[in-house]
Amino acid sequence: MTKKQLPLDELSTAIGRILGLLLTEEKVDHAVQNLSQAIWDSVPGTLGAGVSILDALGRRTSRGFTDAVVEEADFLQYQLGEGPCLTAWASEQTVLVHDVSADIRWPEWTASVRDLPIKSVISAPLLAGGRSIGAIKVYSPETSAYDATTAKLLELFASPAATLLSHIQSAETPKRxxxxxxxxxxxxxxxxxxxxxxxxxxxxxxxxxxxxxxxxxxxxxxxxxxxxxxxxxxxxxxxx
The missing domain is CATH 1.10.10.10 (Winged helix-like DNA-binding domain superfamily/Winged helix DNA-binding domain)
Incomplete structure (x- = not known):
């Protein structure tokens, strides 16, 4: 069932909550899980949310995904080397997909996810210290579920979250x-x-x-x- 658009005051509360959670976290895993859940709660029409970052070995990986569909769709991107999240990460620009089946930018990925309940996608880069450290994304089972306003909402999460995740990730690096x-x-x-x-x-x-x-x-x-x-x-x- 599609979720309702959050009123501005509720949206502000949601963003404040996730920033507070991130600030108190000591581990990337917990911070990313909190971030993904907050995004899922706040972005209407979302089936699943997640974060793409580098693991301890420098490989692209999905973390904190709220649904197994996110894991599979992301895995196929890493395997094929193409997809909306990788494009957002590399280009440092938010990527909005209104209809996955009609989008020609990633032909192999589009063909691979045709049986998944994914019709719309937004992915925003995580920019910190002048570099892109990953991307956050939301998937919807409905076409045209997202628009420019939704993309701006995701960017509101991405900007401060990237800075905080970067600091946490750096502190954990030797142990991780x-x-x-x-x-x-x-x-x-x-x-x-x-x-x-x-x-x-x-x-x-x-x-x-x-x-x-x-x-x-x-x-x-x-x-x-x-x-x-x-x-x-x-x-x-x-x-x-």
Missing amino acids: ISEGLQSALHSRDLVNRACGILMERHQIPHASALQRMLKHARDHGSTLQDVSAEIVAGIPADQN
Whole structure:
């Protein structure tokens, strides 16, 4: 169900709340989750929100996503090297998409998400210290769900959030490099092992196995890592 447009006083309260939460956070993970949830609460018609930033190993990743659809749509952008969020990040300009299926800027990504409940997108860059450190985005299941006013709203979140996230991220960097490397290696191994199980079970290629896992995660409101863990642990799951 489409959410109503927030009155100006409620909007101001929402922005004040997220800034207060970010200021008190000590970890990027918590700050990003709070940011995504506040955006989802405040932007009418939104199915899911999330943040794209670099992980401890310098790779583009999605954090704090409020819906598995966001994770899958973003993953396809990173895999294909194109999409609205990557464009916003690289160009340092807000990207507004009224109808994903009719947009010709990212043909491979558009074709890949045609079965996802994504029709409209806005992505705004996170600019801090004269550089773009990532992007925030919202996805809607309705065409023309967003307009220039909505884009300005997202930019209101992006500007102060980028500065605060940059400071938190910098303070965590030494510790995150060590922890991030260990976590990334474990996550990659887990996903690859799960893919291998599905490849052998169904006699399918790696890409198809990964797509099945992403779809299962989306359908069940889970994450790719959780689905991988279930498969490896031998927990029955419908991966057909």
